[in-house]
Amino acid sequence: MRSLILYLGLAWQSVSPDVVQHVQAGMEAQKQGRLKEAISEFKKVTELMPSLPAAFTNLGAAYMQDKQYGLAIAPLKRALELNPDLIGVHQMLGYALLEQGYTREAIPHLEKAHLQDALGVAQLKLGNYSAAIPNLQAALQKRPNDPELLYYLGRASGLLSRQVLDTLESAYPDSARAHQSLGENYAVLRRIPEAEKEYREALRLQPNAPGVHLELGQLYAAEKDWPKAEAEFRAETEIEPGDAETAYRYGNALLEEGKLKEALAELQRADRLQPDMPETLYALGKAASLSGDAAAAEKAWLRVVALDKNTSLAGQAHFGLSTLYRKQGKTAQAAHELSEFHRIQAPEQK
Amino acid sequence: MALQSLKSVSVLTASRATPFSFAIIDVQLLRFTLLAICALALYAAATVPPVFKIDPARGLNFKHQNSPTPLKYLIETMGGGVALLDYNNDGLLDIFLVNGGRLAGKMQSPEDFDRDDPAYWNRLYRQNRDGSFTDVTEAAGLAHAGAHNYGMGVTVADYDNDGFPDLYVTNYGKNKLYHNNGDGTFTDVTQKAGVAAGGWSASAGFVDYDNDGRLDLFVTRYMEWDTQHSKACGDAQPRYCPPGEFPATTNILYRNRGDGTFEDVSQKSGIAAKKGRALGVAFADYDEDGFADIFVANDGMEQYLFHNNRNSTFTEKGLEAGTALTDDGKPFSGMGVDFRDYDNDRRPDIIITDLARQNYAVYHNDGEGSFSYRTLQSGLAVLSGGSSGWGVRFEDFDNDGWKDLFVAQSHVMDNVEKVDPSLHYLEPPLLALNREGRFQRADSGVSTPLAGRGAAFGDLDNDGFIDVVMTVLGGRPLVLRNRGGATHWLTLSLRGIRSNRDGLGARVIANGQAQYATTAGSYLSASDKRVHFGLGAATSANVEIRWPSGTRQVLNNVPADQFLKIQEPEHP
Numbered sequence A: 001m002r003s004l005i006l007y008l009g010l011a012w013q014s015v016s017p018d019v020v021q022h023v024q025a026g027m028e029a030q031k032q033g034r035l036k037e038a039i040s041e042f043k044k045v046t047e048l049m050p051s052l053p054a055a056f057t058n059l060g061a062a063y064m065q066d067k068q069y070g071l072a073i074a075p076l077k078r079a080l081e082l083n084p085d086l087i088g089v090h091q092m093l094g095y096a097l098l099e100q101g102y103t104r105e106a107i108p109h110l111e112k113a114h115l116q117d118a119l120g121v122a123q124l125k126l127g128n129y130s131a132a133i134p135n136l137q138a139a140l141q142k143r144p145n146d147p148e149l150l151y152y153l154g155r156a157s158g159l160l161s162r163q164v165l166d167t168l169e170s171a172y173p174d175s176a177r178a179h180q181s182l183g184e185n186y187a188v189l190r191r192i193p194e195a196e197k198e199y200r201e202a203l204r205l206q207p208n209a210p211g212v213h214l215e216l217g218q219l220y221a222a223e224k225d226w227p228k229a230e231a232e233f234r235a236e237t238e239i240e241p242g243d244a245e246t247a248y249r250y251g252n253a254l255l256e257e258g259k260l261k262e263a264l265a266e267l268q269r270a271d272r273l274q275p276d277m278p279e280t281l282y283a284l285g286k287a288a289s290l291s292g293d294a295a296a297a298e299k300a301w302l303r304v305v306a307l308d309k310n311t312s313l314a315g316q317a318h319f320g321l322s323t324l325y326r327k328q329g330k331t332a333q334a335a336h337e338l339s340e341f342h343r344i345q346a347p348e349q350k
Numbered sequence B: 001m002a003l004q005s006l007k008s009v010s011v012l013t014a015s016r017a018t019p020f021s022f023a024i025i026d027v028q029l030l031r032f033t034l035l036a037i038c039a040l041a042l043y044a045a046a047t048v049p050p051v052f053k054i055d056p057a058r059g060l061n062f063k064h065q066n067s068p069t070p071l072k073y074l075i076e077t078m079g080g081g082v083a084l085l086d087y088n089n090d091g092l093l094d095i096f097l098v099n100g101g102r103l104a105g106k107m108q109s110p111e112d113f114d115r116d117d118p119a120y121w122n123r124l125y126r127q128n129r130d131g132s133f134t135d136v137t138e139a140a141g142l143a144h145a146g147a148h149n150y151g152m153g154v155t156v157a158d159y160d161n162d163g164f165p166d167l168y169v170t171n172y173g174k175n176k177l178y179h180n181n182g183d184g185t186f187t188d189v190t191q192k193a194g195v196a197a198g199g200w201s202a203s204a205g206f207v208d209y210d211n212d213g214r215l216d217l218f219v220t221r222y223m224e225w226d227t228q229h230s231k232a233c234g235d236a237q238p239r240y241c242p243p244g245e246f247p248a249t250t251n252i253l254y255r256n257r258g259d260g261t262f263e264d265v266s267q268k269s270g271i272a273a274k275k276g277r278a279l280g281v282a283f284a285d286y287d288e289d290g291f292a293d294i295f296v297a298n299d300g301m302e303q304y305l306f307h308n309n310r311n312s313t314f315t316e317k318g319l320e321a322g323t324a325l326t327d328d329g330k331p332f333s334g335m336g337v338d339f340r341d342y343d344n345d346r347r348p349d350i351i352i353t354d355l356a357r358q359n360y361a362v363y364h365n366d367g368e369g370s371f372s373y374r375t376l377q378s379g380l381a382v383l384s385g386g387s388s389g390w391g392v393r394f395e396d397f398d399n400d401g402w403k404d405l406f407v408a409q410s411h412v413m414d415n416v417e418k419v420d421p422s423l424h425y426l427e428p429p430l431l432a433l434n435r436e437g438r439f440q441r442a443d444s445g446v447s448t449p450l451a452g453r454g455a456a457f458g459d460l461d462n463d464g465f466i467d468v469v470m471t472v473l474g475g476r477p478l479v480l481r482n483r484g485g486a487t488h489w490l491t492l493s494l495r496g497i498r499s500n501r502d503g504l505g506a507r508v509i510a511n512g513q514a515q516y517a518t519t520a521g522s523y524l525s526a527s528d529k530r531v532h533f534g535l536g537a538a539t540s541a542n543v544e545i546r547w548p549s550g551t552r553q554v555l556n557n558v559p560a561d562q563f564l565k566i567q568e569p570e571h572p
Helices: A002-010 A017-031 A035-048 A053-065 A069-082 A087-099 A103-112 A116-125 A129-142 A147-171 A176-188 A192-205 A212-222 A226-239 A244-256 A260-273 A278-290 A294-307 A312-327 A331-349 B027-047 B380-384
Strands: B010-014 B022-026 B052-055 B082-085 B094-097 B123-127 B133-135 B150-157 B166-172 B176-180 B186-188 B201-207 B216-221 B252-256 B262-264 B278-284 B293-301 B304-308 B314-316 B337-340 B349-352 B361-367 B370-373 B389-395 B404-409 B430-435 B438-441 B452-458 B467-472 B478-482 B488-495 B507-510 B513-516 B531-536 B540-546 B552-559 B562-567
Touching (some): A035 A053, A053 A069, A103 A116, A116 A147, A129 A147, A192 A212, A212 A226, A212 A244, A244 A260, A244 A278, B082 B150, B082 B467, B166 B201, B293 B337, B380 B438, B404 B467, B513 B531
Parallel strands (some): B201 B278, B278 B337
Antiparallel strands (some): B082 B094, B123 B133, B150 B166, B201 B216, B278 B293, B337 B349, B361 B370, B389 B404, B404 B452, B467 B478, B488 B531, B507 B540
């Protein structure tokens, strides 16, 4: 914008005093926030100098500032007709077009202006998720805490995922992964019988497909159908014996069933596969505590609270420690852990 | 017969343990063993009969009226109390059922629940010798529950020690105390007794908390709620609001003065110091100090364990004792409760029913005032994770010497399937048999999903096996007659002399098992006051009673399979 004003300034000598007066009046009004007045002044400039790109640029900029994006489009387009290399005008026009829903038309201008955030949003709106995601990621690197960018990146990623899976389901409807994908959809909707049917079909087609037993197990676990969950997690551990998450989930299902010895062994295995996973450590502490091994329980839970300071899992570990110390007669330590538990709980309850 | 015709043949077979040696086995024995194993497996899989059979209960024509409305008044989904009592002392248990009331659209204050309409009466059914029932509500003087009262629960005990069980009915509104006149009729003595309470009362129970020989009264109250301040939750699909949407309130403790009146000691006893959202109450002496303690099941918050300080005051010790939250430190929707020893270590444990996806909570009494969360080890996580429970009891239904578990089940939301298709509003009750401290699902004989609520337990037909009456929200109650079996039992009727006449609060040990004499527990319901033991194969029992007065009484070699009346010694 500033460069455009400067350009106008350089042309000062060849313009009439009328034009200069309107330009100055417009700029003053714009500076003081009297945008309607500025627009009126800049309009007069465009009438007096219809070949001057800066005149249309100033008018477009005033409309933009006044949030009249629709009215900004024509003067900005005219400015570019007169001088296609004005990057700042591409920027404004890109925003204005995007704002007004002319997304496809906005994209070339946003590309020329290298506006990755707006470009990413435009690409998202047009369904070009794979192009939108790198642009939004790049913008997010510059503004990591921008909620708008976080939202759009999340949405683009989700939609890309859906698009790919839709392609999978339509192009290869009889594949195991297509059935798995449908199972996932039903699982989200809590339509358990349908989800179960799709997962089972996936397993019929590809009995050793990694991840299907795990998801089916999670479906049953959410239903608290622990025997069925245990069977699925066990099957997954046979397919992927090195997967720590599967080992944890299998151990946790065993724990819920009260099979303490087996649970303890599986959770210890999960811990070896991926040390310092708080979920595993918490469950390990619980299994140890229920098995009467207070020292092992204490060790696991202390590690949880060292890794996770303020999460609900840390709260649970503090509660477990409080119970453990209470049983041991360590009143002060029990009280401390209980207060830590309450400290973490309090914001959650709010 | 085929087995007998087989020739016993000795063969040589390789032994796995010692590959170069040989062991001799008997083919006939092997065959017999295999056949026996197969037969046992088949028996277990297919021929074990249900524990109960559904009794058509001729004459019991009660239908609970909850009057569900689109406005989703919370009281609609919470009611359904039932009591088992022998009101006329003829030796047969009778049934009292609490009704709801009429709700129609937006209620005006004061509400009129149309309780004068016979459809909304509470009902008393006298059991006849042939097992049928006769409605004696009107003749007994129990027809009028109060126009402004929407019925909830009931508790039973002989509060004036005259030998006849009295009734206390809880309501949204004012509660009612009906004194049993001993001639088949009752008199509403609420006003004189001073026990009307008010607000929204739920479960109640008689307990002699100060061991003065007079039964006091504990009344739970759910929350500060009334029809004028009701609301429904959920936008597209209106549903009953969770309890946290309404303020908590206090429970009430009434001390029996012994002259037919009660004193509200909620404040001075410390009970009112803790506000809650109480639905269930049960009593036991968990620390064996000779004084009754009180457990209160709260909905959606910490559970309360009121420890009796032996000086007519209580201290809430839930967190300290380990009974307030799950072992993960999570609150849950406590509804029904029982306070009874399930693992035969003689210490009373606790079970609390709650909503699906929470697990019924089992707290094992470890002694020295401390409990452990034992839901996982007891098998309850597997049995209850997908279910919602209300009325509940640890009771030895098969008389094998281990207390089993019965739970009346149903979700609280009648449209829960629309909110979460994987949950179910209607559910069959849960029966789980106790296998040395771990529960295993068994066939209750009820496969139909129902909206179970209250449940009362007692021996309806005096066959030594405990029966169940379960209420159904907006439906007809279910009478479940125990099919019985070959195991032995002993049922005691306590007669207090220095203690309260019903002997409530007595701790009874028989062959190592413990029972606590109480009619309270479950949800909104009152059970048979008699103390029952399953004895398994034992044909006699050694019985020890510690009366609330402190008197200890021992009876050795009491023959099994009898109803035995035991009177408290006049002198300690």
